[in-house]
Amino acid sequence: MLPGNDTWPESLQALYEQVVAAPREAVLSARTQWAEQLGAWVQRASLDEREMARVATWARLEAGPRSAGELVFLLSHCGELLWPYSEAPDQLLQRLLSRQVQLFQGLKTGDPDEGLAPLARQVSAELSKVVLRYLKRHPEALLSLVGGVGCTFDGRVLRFQEAVEVDLKVFLGPEKRLTGRLDQLRMLLPHLREGRYKLMAFIRERAAKLPWRECRDILEEKLFQVVTAPDSRGELRGFLGCYAKGKGEARWCTRASLLLSRNLEEGGPLAVAENLSELLAYFEAPVPGLRGALQALVASLPEDLALDRHRLVADKCWEHLKPQEDPGLALVLLWVEERLFRLALRRGLEDVFERRNRARERVGILPVAEALSWLAEECADLWPRFETERRPGADELAAWRKEVTRRVVKKPVLRKAAMEFFLWCAPDAAASEAELVTLSLVKTTTDRRLLRRLGEHPSTRVRFRVRAIHAWLEAGAEQGTEPQTPATLTGALRHLRASGAMTLGGGRTWLRDRDLEELLLGAFSRVERDFSARYPQHCREDEAQLVTRLLEDLRHEFESIRSDLGLLLSQGQPVPLELDLRFRQGLASGGPRPSGVELMFVLSVEVDAFLKTRRAVLVRARKLEPWGEGQWAPNLRLGREQVDGLLGLSESAYCLFLVPPSLRAECWMVPARLVRGLMEAQGSLSSVSREGAQRVARSLAQWMTYDLLGLWSGDDRPAVLERAGENAEGGPDFVVEISVRKGGK
Structure with a gap:
């Protein structure tokens, strides 16, 4: 509306001049005459004149x-003068009501009682007419029309300041426009002074009659506009209370879960995370609302983000979770709390132990609470190790699976909870363990039905893993045998190779087989662990005797690996790898040597249609000297000239430190160049500090698996390889020959 554009139509100008000129005392008596003249004008006025x-x-x-006459004329006839041809002015009703107050204050000054009651009724009726007309033509402008005016609802009529009334049946109109108008009423809920629950029930009753398929898309967009807006919690609750059919909309649940996951990952507004959590708790079975919220938590557990959003979502889940009805969700939440506990403890946050205890108390009413807490804590400790160099060995994992099965398998409620938990929460690096444990828990036809239902889980990870396991179970059923948990590592390897549905990944080396890598790493770890554990008993022996003992154990372990892999051939499976280890003492080998023992690992690899190579790695072995009973020297004796000599022969040179168990039972492998750097840093020519070596070392098992057999180390120059000859002068004390042959793929 343009300022100054206030010219009356010529046909109405004379009447308005009479209104302006009327004295205040004559206003009430002149109303009838003005009404007759205006009525006659309305009947003959054109559309342009009305505008x-x-x-x-x-x-x-x-x-x-404005004079009293103007206000009486304008307000008592505003229903005829304010037609809704264009958009409604903001806060229309509030401005009209303020003029109404001015009118009656002015009239009461002269004659407080005479004729005011009929005028008040007429003005209220006209204001109601104006508001209703604007609302019917512009229903989307409800809040802007009535903004700032107190409102109540009695079950049928909206009343503004107890004077202006809007009949909702008239306002809602035909059914085809019902969706938008109901939503406008829903937006009015936070502004209601009285009758909020009555209005919510009114909207819910009308919404139940809507053709849901036609209106759900519109309501979905409106819902997520509310959810993603800050400071909209009250409006969100009003929306959820009005549209009961939305509780069964799986698409809304999926969208909310994805938005919550993105909010947690990217650090979005805290209020939006709270709204999304509230929304996900609103859905009812069969829509997995709480699982959607937990899926966002599981998929976005932080490593370097703030924890307040994740804690908030977890608290919302606890508020709505009933552990007795769903122990599986309780287990997942316990595991999430354990992860958050470790992250918070690492960052030095307050109340970490109190929060952890509260979580455990919430499931304390369950008979299986102790088992759930143990499983959550165990997995929170174990699974992160799969993505580091501290990955457990194959035998350790087999023992862990056996212990989990022993604790869980006897109670159906625990089996059900654990199956979903392992398939859902185990990271990709621990997928094989999760699938094997799940297989061990499938004991009855009921368990199979539960597993089949998990195929509709909101987590993509769960659905994929369920399909793989279900394919294996179906194959087992066709053969007429019940699926059994592999009793040995070899059995697990054979089982995984036989069931193509359970591919566990391509591994970390050129072997392209994670099962083989775990087999090798577990075997080398056993040798290393046993050697380190027995080291205090043999520490008085010289390095040559200790190295001989270590190499003998490695040779026996290689024979065991060959035997295990041979079993695959006996079962009709192709042998994935041919391995052999032999060692011999060189010509220079003799009595005790103060400079330690030199070894040369010679690796021959032949892979059909891929690679054929022969390379050598030089290693200087030194032991940690004992200092009395149970005490050990703070430094490892090693001359700088020995380190320089190794590096002068080849850059592919390492130092092997034979030590007793410290943090772990292992031997330390450190690149020779790094050892030289440590000696330079401490200003020593004859030793390297035990603490420094341990800090930078890699275990012998990991070095043999990923560096040596993984072909990340080695020198293939002929001059270096010639030193491995049986008659080579000045050769190493021990030559360790390893051959690897693998069919090309």
């Missing part, structure tokens, strides 16, 4: 001082 009258009327009501 001019509307603009002029609003211009005079909007601002500026």
Whole structure:
């Protein structure tokens, strides 16, 4: 509306001049005459004249001082003058009501009682007519029309300041426009003074009659506009209370879960995370609302982000979770709390132990609470190790699976909870362990049905893993045998190779087989662990005797690996790898040597249609000297000239430190160049500090698996390989020959 555009139509100008000129005492008596003249004008006025009258009327009501006659005329006939041809002015009702107050204050000054009651009723009726007309033509402008005015609802009529009434049946109109108008009423809920629950019930009753398929898309967009807006929690609760059918919308649940996951990962507004958590708790079975919220938590557990959002979502889940009805969700939440506990403890946050204890108390009413807490804590400790160099060995994992099965398998409620938990929460690096444990828990036809239902889980990870396991179970059923948990590592390897549905990944080396790598790493770890554990008993022996003992154990372990792999051939499976280890003492080998023992690992690899190579690695072995009973020297004796000599022969040179168990039972492998750097840093020519070596070392098992057999180490120059000859002068004390042959793929 343009300022100053307030000219009356010529046909109405004379009447308005009479209104302006009327004295205050004659206003009430002149009302009838003005009404007759205006009625006659309305009957013959054109559309353009009505629009001019509307603009002029609003211009005079909007601002500026007005006489009593003007206010009486404009307000008592605003239903005829303010037609909703264009958009409604903001806060229309509030401005009209303020003019109404001015009118009656002015009239009461002269004659407080005479004729005011009929005038008040007429003005209220006209204001109601104006508001209703605007609302029917512009229902989306409800809040802007009535903003700032107190409102109540009695079950049928909206009342503004107990004077202006809007009949909702008239406002809602035909069914085809019902969706938008109901939503406008829903937006009015936070502004209601009385009757909020009545209005919510009114909207819910009308919404139940809507054709849901036609309106759910519109409501979905409106819902997520509310959810993603800050400071909209009250409006969100009103929306959820009005549209009961939305509780069964799986698409809404999926969208909310994805948005919550993104909010947690990217650090979005805290209020939005709270709204999304509230929304996900609103859904009812069969829609997995709480699982959607937990899926966002599981998929976005932070390593370097703030924890307040994740804690908030976890608290919302605890508020709505009933552990007795769903122990599986309780187990997942316990595991999430264990992960958050470790992250918070690492960052030095407060109340970490109190929060952890509260989580355990919430499931304390369950008979299986102790088992759930143990499993959550155990997995929170174990699974992160799969993605580091501290990955457990194959035998350790087999023992862990056996212990989990022993604790869980006897109770159906525990089996059900654990199956979902392992398939859902185990990281990709621990997928094989999760699938094997799940297989061991499938004991009855009921368990199979539960597993089949998990195929509709909101987590993609769960669905994929369920399909793989179910394919194996179906194959087992066709053969007429019940699936059994592999009793040995070899059995597990054979089982995994036989069931193509359970591919566990391509491994970390050129072998392209994670099962083989785990087999090798576990075997080398056993040798290393046993050697380190027995080291205090043999520490008085010289390095040559200790190295001989270590190499003998490695040779026996290689024979065991060959035997295990041979079993695959006996079962009709192709042998994935041919391995052999032999060692011999060189010509220079003799009595005790103060400079330690030199070894040369010679690796020959032949892979059909891929690679054929022969390379050598030089290693200087030194032992940690004992200092009395149970005490050990703070430094490892090693001359700088020995380190320089190794590096002068080849850059592929390492130092092997034979030590007793410290943090772990292992031997330390450190690149020779790094050892030289440590000696330079400590200013020593004859030793390297035990603490420094341990800090940078890699275990012998990991070095043999990923560096040596993984072909990340080695020198293939002929001059270096010639030193491995049986008659080579000045050769190493021990030559360790390892051959690897693998069919090309």
